[in-house]
Amino acid sequence: MAAAEIHGSVDPKFEGVRRAFAENFESAGEIGAAVSVVVEGRTVVDLWAGHADPERTRPWERDTLVNVYSTTKGMTALCAHQLVDEGKLDLDAPVARYWPEFAAADKGRIPVRWLLSHRAGLPAVRQLLPGDALFDWDAMTGALAAESPWWDPGTQHGYHAVTFGWLVGEVVRRITGMSLGATFREKIARPLGADFWIGLPDREHERVARLGAPPMAPPTPGGEPSLMEIVMREPEGMTARAFANPPSIMTSANTPAWRRAEIPGANGQANARAIATIYGAAADDALPSLGAESVERCRTEQSRGPDAVLRLSTRMGLGFMLPQRGVEGAFFGPSDRVFGHPGAGGSLGFADPEAKLGFGYVMNRMGPHILIDPRAARLVDAAYSALGSGRA
Numbered sequence: 001m002a003a004a005e006i007h008g009s010v011d012p013k014f015e016g017v018r019r020a021f022a023e024n025f026e027s028a029g030e031i032g033a034a035v036s037v038v039v040e041g042r043t044v045v046d047l048w049a050g051h052a053d054p055e056r057t058r059p060w061e062r063d064t065l066v067n068v069y070s071t072t073k074g075m076t077a078l079c080a081h082q083l084v085d086e087g088k089l090d091l092d093a094p095v096a097r098y099w100p101e102f103a104a105a106d107k108g109r110i111p112v113r114w115l116l117s118h119r120a121g122l123p124a125v126r127q128l129l130p131g132d133a134l135f136d137w138d139a140m141t142g143a144l145a146a147e148s149p150w151w152d153p154g155t156q157h158g159y160h161a162v163t164f165g166w167l168v169g170e171v172v173r174r175i176t177g178m179s180l181g182a183t184f185r186e187k188i189a190r191p192l193g194a195d196f197w198i199g200l201p202d203r204e205h206e207r208v209a210r211l212g213a214p215p216m217a218p219p220t221p222g223g224e225p226s227l228m229e230i231v232m233r234e235p236e237g238m239t240a241r242a243f244a245n246p247p248s249i250m251t252s253a254n255t256p257a258w259r260r261a262e263i264p265g266a267n268g269q270a271n272a273r274a275i276a277t278i279y280g281a282a283a284d285d286a287l288p289s290l291g292a293e294s295v296e297r298c299r300t301e302q303s304r305g306p307d308a309v310l311r312l313s314t315r316m317g318l319g320f321m322l323p324q325r326g327v328e329g330a331f332f333g334p335s336d337r338v339f340g341h342p343g344a345g346g347s348l349g350f351a352d353p354e355a356k357l358g359f360g361y362v363m364n365r366m367g368p369h370i371l372i373d374p375r376a377a378r379l380v381d382a383a384y385s386a387l388g389s390g391r392a
Contacts, residue, residue: 004030004049007062011044013386020382021047024375032060032209033363033375034272037383038280040356045383046273052209052364063195065269066209066362067253069343072198072268074350075278076165077116077319079172079183081298082289088175091116091318095167098174105148114153115160115167116319117302121149122167123160123309124241131248135261137179141170150238151308157316158308161242162249165265168319181262191288194277196270199262208269210254214345214366227370230311242309266344272360275349279340280358283351295353299339310370321371329371332380346373348380355387 004025010018017037024030032050036043052058052066083089089098091113096103098112107120114120125143133139144166151158160167169180176183181199189196197204225233231240244250249266252258258267281287282295303316304324313330315322320339324330332338333352340350340359345366350359359380367373372380 006047006049008034008047009043009045010047014044014383016382016385017045017379018047020378021049024378025049028375028378029365030363030375031056031212031365032064032066033361033365034060034064035379036272036276036360038276038283038358039387041280041284041286043273043276043280044386045276048272054210054212054364058209060209061207063207063271064209065195065197065200065204065207065271066347066364067211067258068268068270068275068347068349068362069266069345070161071270071275071341071343071347071349071362072263073164073265074320074339074341075184075188075196075198075268076168076172076180076264077298078188078278078282078287078290079180080112080116080168080319081294082187083172083175084297085289085291085294089171095120095171098171099145101142101145104146107149107153110149110153112171113302113318115164115171117316118157118160118164118307118314119154119303120160120167121151121153121158122147122163123150123158124163124238125245126241129246131246134246134248134252134263135257137166137262140166144170156306156308157303157314158238159242159310159314160265161309162263162265163242165263169262169264179262180264184264187288188278189274192277192281194270194274196268196274196278198264198268200259200269202256202260204269205256205259208259209364211345211364212366215368226368227310239309239311270360270362272362275347275360275362276358277360278358279349279351279360280356283353283358284356292353295339295351299337312370314371329369329377332372332377333384342372342376344370346375348372348376355384357383357387359383
C-alpha cells in the first residue's frame, strides 16, 4: 500500500509517533485516523491522515469527527465527577436520592458509585425493545428504572456497554436540569475548546467520517468464544442484550439519528485533538472543577477480575477503565496509574497525571479487539518512548 500523506504537526522529540502513525497505514490497514498527544498543557502531536470513508473518496481533514463509541464513557464520567466536586453528588448515596423511580425492582439501596464502576447489575434490559427506543432518552431510562438487576448488585462487575451512559447521564440530568450532552458541552468541551459532542447538531454532520463494518474477532488465545460468538449463541442472554438491545445499536452508527441522539455510553463524535485536550487537562490539574484529589478518585480501583458481561478480565475505576498489567490488550503505557477509556473498533483516550500527558486516537477502520487495539498501543508506546519511559 502506498504511504499515506500525514498532515499536522509534531514536536521533533515525538517524531517516533509520526513513524508509528504512518506504519498503521502501511501495515495495519488504516483508512483514516488521527492521533494527538498533550504534555504539560502543550500539544506535542497533532496528526491526521487518510480518508473519511471506506471507499476512500473523502479526505480526512483537520476538523473531521468520528464516532468513538465507549471512549465517550470517560467524558460522561467527568460530568459526574464535577458534580461531586461541586458538592451536588454523593457517590455513596443511593441513586434513588436523585432519581426516585430508580428504586423500583428492589434497587433502592444501589449507590451511585456502582453505576460508575459497572457493579449495579444493569448492563441490559431483558425485554426486547423497539429499534427507535435507542434514540428516546425517556424510553431507555424508564426501562432501566423498571429493570431488575441481573446479579446481586455490588457482588461482581460486568461491563455496562451502553446502559452506562443512560444510568450516569440520568443522574446528571436530575441534578443539573440539563441533558448529559448539554452539561458536557457547557462545563467541559466548550471551556477547553474541545471539538467533542454527545448529541451532534445537524449542521456538524457533514464533518463526520463514516465507519467501516467491524470484522469478526479472531479466536482467543485460550479458545474461549469471542464476544460476537457469545451474542450469536445466546441471543437472549445478558451479553447479547447488553450489546444488541435495542437491536438498532448494531446498525445505527453511520446514521443521522445516531449522531444527533444523546447516547452517552457510546455515541460521542470527536477528533483525537479533543480527546487529548480533555485528558491532558485532567492530567495537568487544568480541567474545570476537577483538581488533583478528584483525579485520584477517578482512577481509584473499584472492580477487577472476571467481567460478567465481557467474560474476560477488566479493571475499573469510577467511570474509567484502568490498565491491567499482564493481561493482553489491557495495558497501555508504562504505568498502571493512568485512567481513560477505549472505544469499540479502536479509539482510545487516557490521562497520565504523573507524566502530565493526555492521549487521543480515533479511526474509522473498525478493529476486532475488545480492549486496546494494537494500532493505538503502537502509538502509545511511541509517545512514552519519546518521554524516555518505555513499556515496563
